[in-house]
Amino acid sequence: MAEEMRLQKFIALCGIASRRAAEDMIINGRISVNGAIIRELGSKVNPDTDIVSVDGKTITAPEPKVYLILNKPKGYVTTLKDNFNRHTVLELIPPDLGRLYPVGRLDYDTEGLLLMTNDGDLTYRLTHPSHEISKTYLAVVSGIPSEDALSALRRGVVIDGRKTHPAQVILKKKNEKNALLQITIHEGRNRQVRKMCEAVGHAVLKLRRVAEGPLRLGDLPIGSFRHLTEAEVANLGGK
Numbered sequence: 327m328a329e330e331m332r333l334q335k336f337i338a339l340c341g342i343a344s345r346r347a348a349e350d351m352i353i354n355g356r357i358s359v360n361g362a363i364i365r366e367l368g369s370k371v372n373p374d375t376d377i378v379s380v381d382g383k384t385i386t387a388p389e390p391k392v393y394l395i396l397n398k399p400k401g402y403v404t405t406l407k408d409n410f411n412r413h414t415v416l417e418l419i420p421p422d423l424g425r426l427y428p429v430g431r432l433d434y435d436t437e438g439l440l441l442m443t444n445d446g447d448l449t450y451r452l453t454h455p456s457h458e459i460s461k462t463y464l465a466v467v468s469g470i471p472s473e474d475a476l477s478a479l480r481r482g483v484v485i486d487g488r489k490t491h492p493a494q495v496i497l498k499k500k501n502e503k504n505a506l507l508q509i510t511i512h513e514g515r516n517r518q519v520r521k522m523c524e525a526v527g528h529a530v531l532k533l534r535r536v537a538e539g540p541l542r543l544g545d546l547p548i549g550s551f552r553h554l555t556e557a558e559v560a561n562l563g564g565k
């Protein structure tokens with residue numbers, strides 16, 4: 327529920343006029359609240375329940391922008407609906423936060439950092455191919471990639487008939503059977519990390535996104551979300 331606020335503040339919030347100009351509009355009898363002209367500057371309105379009109383036309387405040395990161399569990403799709411009735415990430419976000427959309431996608435089997443927002447401009451900018459931000463993944467792969475395989479991944483490998491852009495690839499750990507790779511890419515092609523690793527002969531057994539541009543997954547529990555800080559939003563270029 328929104329808080330009550332002064333009428334001139336609400337008019338400014340709706341982008342109609344500055345607070346000062348809104349005061350003049352009130353004095354001049356151009357503003358009505360619930361059908362009655364209001365000329366007192368001290369009047370308050372509740373944006374959720376009062377209907378405010380300027381020259382007879384109802385005005386509404388824009389939805390506040392929401393930005394959050396979810397630690398997506400495996401077994402969820404990032405599309406808004408699924409033909410196979412699988413769980414969607416929207417089920418993990420309380421509906422009172424409004425309609426939020428995932429920025430980019432993560433596979434059903436991939437877990438980790440998923441940015442969600444109602445800021446369509448930011449979504450467009452972050453997912454536009456000319457300006458894809460970096461994404462870092464931790465991948466457990468079968469077998470131990472050789473130095474040659476790691477260099478091939480770094481230089482680019484052909485998947486779906488097209489070479490991938492240069493990537494950062496670090497072998498973080500290994501045992502007799504598996505290796506843990508940290509892979510940073512700047513593209514967002516379909517199942518890209520899985521296909522890159524397969525192209526050099528190593529199936530991905532587990533995949534988690536741990537960073538996207540300035541955002542870090544940190545120790546956010548799986549299935550939980552947190553709102554971005556103001557600094558994170560500014561660094562992404564939002565609001």
Ligand code: URA
Nearest residue numbers: 433436517518519520
């Ligand atoms: N690469 C993949 O293969 N899957 C993802 O979900 C993300 C990147």
